Amino acid sequence: MKLFDYDDTDINSIYSYAKKLEGMTFHEVLGEYERSPIKSYEGKLYDAYANFENMVVREKTVEYGFGASLNDKAKGQLGNFIEKYYFGYDPNGNQEADFNKIGLELKQTPIDKTKKGEYRAGERLSITNISYNEPVEEDFYKSHVWEKIKCILLIHYLRDKSIERLDYVIKFVNLFSPPKDDLKIIIDDYNQINEKIKQGKAHELSEGDTMYLGACTKGATAKKSMRPQYYGDHTLAKKRNYCFKVSYMNYVLKNYILQNNVPCESIIKEDIKISFQEYVVSLINKHIGMTDKELCEMYDRPYNNNKAQWNDLAFRMLGIKGNHAAEFQKANIVVKTIRIEENGKNRENMSFAPFKFKELVQEEWEDSTVFNYFDLTQFLFVIFKRVDDVYVLKKAKLWHMPYYDLNEIVKSEWQNYKNIIKNGVVFEKVKNVNGELEVQNNLPGMKETEIIHIRPHAQKSAYKLNDGFIKGNIERDGDELPNGEWMTKQSFWLNKQYVLKQLK
Known part of the structure; x- marks a missing residue:
């Protein structure tokens, strides 16, 4: 292979040269570099190892089972590897596109392989930093974000820990530009992020605020990552980057890169002048006042009063068959139907996927499943209220958990559960009114928390305690605690009273 054999003024030349990377390892790229008499695109000579210490780590840091890198400085550092050792230029670190003569940006990002052998996006794609030193750029097409995403040389590599x-x-090298339908939503996201910044609320930014384009943290837990804002009273805020959210990157991988025709639908059937969020809500709200019976008749669906009925009606009003709409997958939106009784109370708490006790106690808050779920997910609440023997559609609402609720209240409640599980759940065996033996524990219930609680997420209760007590099907319904005892699988739930408050 002849290194640096491309024309940096010709996008086709760059792309053809880049495609030769497919199937190569980073070690093989370095080997080609070491054998090459030319050490840069301009022909400058320098030592392959000399500047490793200046390379930027863009991939999330993870621990690996074994293996050593080239030297201590190089350990885990892939961030600017391709730019330096394959394209032969020093990463510019500024707001211009990497190949600035033609406006082409080089981005590399990991993909993971699931147990089923499927590929998925490994992480969000960082685009450019959000500046707290100057006013925001109002015109998207004059912004650094547009400069960085209008044409991307996107390189996917397979991560294996x-x-x-x-x-x-x-694995894959492609030229990528956001399609027209995606770009409209990206611009809406850009404006929404900037509006919060202009309000002096950069410290309240969250990836869950937006659809495809997010505002992700840089050095989220480090004090040195805090910066005074340009706007408002200059409250300290975490350094953030504009990024493509991991849900959007996963959609890009599966539908634009792999092109494996994953069944997917689009909600947008026409050119629209309003934001995507407003459009989605309007699809539901034009049915306000109709009963569930009338909606079933309108959409030719049997009226059977099972739990799936109201979810199905929500999807039919949206013109889709489930949570697989293209925009929902890319934006990580989850549809939840809520039924309110005549007394003004909602019927049920809202459940989420079960967790593993031993995994929970190893998590730190900002890397936890709970934090990332509520930080990154938007919910489309479709609300029905009971009137006599039917439920009437009241409204739809897009909702994302408020910053304070997540980072103060939920964090505290989550930490309390983690501490109890880590230190050892206390069990007490008591007889119920029927004389049957039940197992109680000291995990806080819904009445003892404000936003989240945990409760069983299994068909039946299951216990295996250190005193020899065994109950139920441990393999099917139980999960092991850090101290070796087993109890019924649990999941986090949103308290129904909290959900009700969010609907007002």
């Missing part, structure tokens, strides 16, 4: 990073294989 069992091997050293330089042995990762580069």
Whole structure:
């Protein structure tokens, strides 16, 4: 292979040269570099190892089972590897596109392989930093974001935590520009992020605020990542980057890169002048006042009063068959129907996927499943209220958990559960009114929390305690605690009283 054999003024030349990376490992790229008499695109000579310490780590830091890198400085550092050792230029670190003569940006990002052998996006794609030193750019097409995303040379490499990073294989190389339908939503996201910044609320930014384009943290837990804002009273805020959210990157991988025709639908059937969020809500709200019976008749659906009925009606009003709409997958939106009784109370708490006790106690808050779920997810609440023997559609609302609720209240409640599980759940065996033995524990119930609680997420109760007590099907319904005892699988739930408050 002849390194640097491309024309940096010709996008086709760059792309053809880049495609040769497919199937190569980073070690093989370095080997080609070491054998090459030319060490840069301009022909400058320098040592392959000399500048490793200046390379930027863009991939999330993870621990690996074994393997050593080229030297201590190089350990895990892939961030600017391709730019430096394959394209032969020093990463510019500024707001211009990497190939600035033609406006082409180079981005590399990991993909993971699931147990089923399917590929998924490994993480969000960082685009450019959000500046707290100057006013925001109002015109999207004059922004650094547009400069960075209008044309991307997108390189996907396969991440395998069992091997050293330089042995990762580069799987896909493509030219990518956000499609027209996506771009409209990206612009809406850009404006929404900037509006919060202009209000002096950069400290309240969250990826869940938006659809495809997010505002992700940089050094989220480090004090040195805090910066005074340009606007408002200059409250300290975490450094953030504009990014493509991981849900959007996963959609890009599966539908634009792999092109494996994953069944997917689009909600947008026409050109629209309002934001996507407003459009989605309007699809539901034009049915306000109709009963569930009338909606079933309108959409030719049997009226059977099972739990799936109201979800199905919500999807039919949206013109889709489930949570697989293209925009919902890309934006990580989840549809939830809520039924309110005549007394003004909602019927049920809202459940989420079960967790593993031993995994929970190893998590830190900002890397936790709970934090990431509520930080990154928007909910479309479709609300029905009971009137006599039917439920009447009241409204739809897009909702994302408020910053304070998540980062103060939920964090505290989550930490309390983690501490109890880590230190050892206390069990007490008591007889119920029927004389049957029940097991109680000291985990806080719904009445003892404000926003979240945990409760069983299994067909039946199951216990295996250190005193020899065994009850139920441990393998099917139980989960092991850190101290070796087993109890019924649990999941986090949103308190129904809290959900009701969010609907007002």
